[in-house]
Amino acid sequence: MASPSTSSLSFKAPSIQSTRTSQVLRKPLSFQPISFGRFQSSKNLRLQISCAAKPETVQKVSDIVREQLALSADTALTAESKFSALGADSLDTVEIVMALEEKFNISVEEADAQNITTIQEAADLIEDLAQKKPAA
């Protein structure tokens, strides 16, 4: 029987050739050959989607950052904007993280707070914590 733990199986059949093989099984020719080659790529796609934060979260974070750092309306804020590039020192970063904690009703740990340098990272952390909270 085909075991679910292998990611791709190839059955030796006279008419079908498979290039992705990690295991070659000798099966009676009455079995239909199945290729699990696409399983891996869809798993990777799924991982990618769960890491990115929603655009609304990024927008809310940008609004808070803009307010805390008193930026003018024409300074462009992208998800990759670094706080230090926007003129924020470590105290400003603490203020931003506190404002985010209040707005999203989350609690950021010391270690996580040190690692936030861009808007995208803040949004990702918020989504992460918001997901974990209902489970607790």
Next chain:
Amino acid sequence: MVDKGQVIRLCRSLLRAGRQLPDYNIREYAKRRTFDGFRMNKNLTDHSKVEKAYAEGKKQLEVVERVVKVYLAYPPKTKNIMELKLH
């Protein structure tokens, strides 16, 4: 030797402690005062001055925690108007 990480940690603990205060005015004052205090001493380079400021910050942290306990024992009966969402 007080390093930057310790200072930031002290700032966060002061802010977190101040957040528990039930009175709106005192709570906002605690937040304002921590930021003002840390910003005022932001550019200190002399080690002894940094140590002194850090020790003072620790003392204030104890004060805030004590005040929180007192205020939680006798919380204000009504919400401050600034806390009400009136849109």
